[in-house]
Amino acid sequence: MTVYKTGIVAARLTLPGEEDAAITEQEFQALYDATSRSILAYLIGMTGHRDIAEDLLQETYCRFLVRQPAAMEAEETRRYLFRIATNLLRDRWRKGIDWQEPVSDTATTSPDMNSRIDVQRTMQALKPRERELLWLAYVEGMNHTEIAETIGITSMSVRLLLFRARRKAAALLRPTCDPERSEEHETDSL
């Protein structure tokens, strides 16, 4: 079990004259190496823009280091980082900035043109919260409670919203089906 040392523990352990940093650069390096790729992929997946995602990634880790929460297990730290990243995304969305067309560097991330168009079309058609829910559930493998904690809603809401997002995404992945009609149908059936 990996436990990352952070503020409160360090405050108790550090003696005068010793290094006063709550988490050392080496510890941070290890944490960053273990988590940054997943968070960057999440941020690109949510924003559609690599440069914006890079900025948000740096801000995520800066906030983590500045806040220095109590010692956490590795998995908990990872979820905490996702939570910060999600809050930063929400700040962006509150300003009315949503999905942006990928620039050339992100356009090369998909192996072929068809899948690239599929990705763009699907992600753009989903609402920001739907994107978050699907990503956290299916890419990061979080359960409803963990998603609720990360996004800041109740587990029951996650269950319902995830169901709707899944139906909508499934409809979007079937080009012949209209996602809005499918969504309306599902809402009626509930």
Next chain:
Amino acid sequence: MKQIRCEREREVAASLRTGLWTPELGSHLHSCTICAETAAISKFLLAHADALKQATGPAPAGLVWRRAQMQKQEIALKRALRPLLFMRALGFACAAFVAIWLLHSSWSFSDAGFAFHLSPIPIREMLAGTGITLFLIAAGAWFLRDSGKQANSTATFT
């Protein structure tokens, strides 16, 4: 009412992530609409995530570390400046109070001459004292303002 969730949904998603499939789970996938949808979306998202992870590398950890240290210093500096800002505000309040008091005194002086409470103090000494007081208040305010500016510029620089 339509079923909105299958108990094996997470299992399907986890199997797609790890690549570990059981024949039983495979047959369930064919019979369950929810799990079939989950599998389709998971495959799509995992492929997208893998492509992103392979194609994009995050900025070096050292860079992020230094940026965080700068932010920390900035916050620490702001905290350290709080008492100075308070003192500055207090200084301005005192200056305003003295100014009002002086105005009031001069008003009383002009009305009643030396007859009022200022009468025992010779006018020359009173003016000298007032001048010194005002000078000291101005100097103190200037010093606090200057030190605040310097601190802000240091924070920006670091």
